[in-house]
Amino acid sequence: MSDTEGSLTPTPAGVYDAALGGTANTAADRAVVERAKEAMPDVILAAWANRGFLQRAVRRMAHELGIRQFLDLGSGMPTQRNTHEVVAEARPDGRVVYVDVNQAVVARSREILAGASDTTAIQGDIRQPEAILAHEETRRLIDFTQPVGVLAVAVTHFLPDEDDPWGLIAHFMDAVPAGSYLALSAVTSDYQEETWRKTLQQAGPSYDAYPRTRAEVERFFKGLEIQPPYEGADPAVVHIGLWGAEDPEVADDDSSRLAYAALARKR
Template identity: 40%
Template structure:
């Protein structure tokens, strides 16, 4: 199964401002970005040189979480919100290498990401892509591409990886998360990672503020949160071991990066109990 939103009108694609997904692609070493994204990314790296270690550690966290959920927890449905520019291996490639029947619905609010994903992420069976925004959870949950792929009567893994920090307090992330948690059946899982300033000393905190200020000119602002604030997004879900930790230390499958202590990003996986 595949859905496509190819042929997006040029006026719907904003290349005048940097976009977080395209900056993230650049941090990962990708080529699907524009000059405006690269300029912003370099400004960010000047203020926070550890950003490339952080985004790579975050991507590895995503890979490990998906493998564990599919291989060990029996998950066969995944809703990936804020998927970003396709970067191999993608979520469905990791999941379907273990269980080919796994169904994956991708969501992103950037028409450029959506166009890339329509080409690269939906060639395999049991995948779909929808253009929608995290800030409107009801629209995501009712989107035809999601409903055609995901059966909400069976357990689902909801992936919100490096996306929720682009939602401001004024946009009520607590209500957004409550809507998603309520929609998931028992036995479902929430995979979440989020930017934090908890591990920065005064000098690095200053750099972090300068780095996040780069997003003021982008299509989304970045909002670092404390561990306590991120914990609240899990609601009454039960965190799997080792809990909410810096992303490189969540069930590592190899040596930690040399500068892992500077990674300002929490990650965790939690289960909705019966």
């Protein structure tokens, strides 16, 4: 049993890992997933669609765009083929800093990453960007004179509007040089508002989320150059399943429509 197995409080990282079929989660996390499935049967497919976006976006940055260092905000557990594994396939010299607010998640992540000198996990609150950017492990692995891949995948929807998630993401992008990229996904209630309401009720009071409209998600990319999501497409924020899809028509299903995503370049 893991150090957190007995915890009665679910965490976003643990719930996500449970939805992906991982083992770095608790009974409380698994209970949230089971309750969410009652209101939103597509939640498991949506979790995998989101993980697929992360993998495809990281692969494009590392393989096609030459990015070799990544700051993964609100990363959760580094399991189920996460960022560092995708980076290593294209860039053996790649470096990854995982950031999560939960101390137990970070401790478990460090166990998983033991022996990996080019990848680390640090405790940090996305609402305190300077502490993350100045962290000694961030500074050890990230060269802020060179382009950085900033990842904010399925994390901003845990921040209410009063925390100004748009300003926080802008702060991180201000800290990286031109040629850096932002990969971001966030859940939306545009098409399933009632379903989201029921899902959050099922999850319980300890698990808050703030689904946003397409226009609100597009605000995260203000001043950045959004990249085409797939071959032949115009640059745009799209549903998660569409991003990087080989067959966009097939990929555009109900699970895909639970979140928006985009990859954008800092000019």
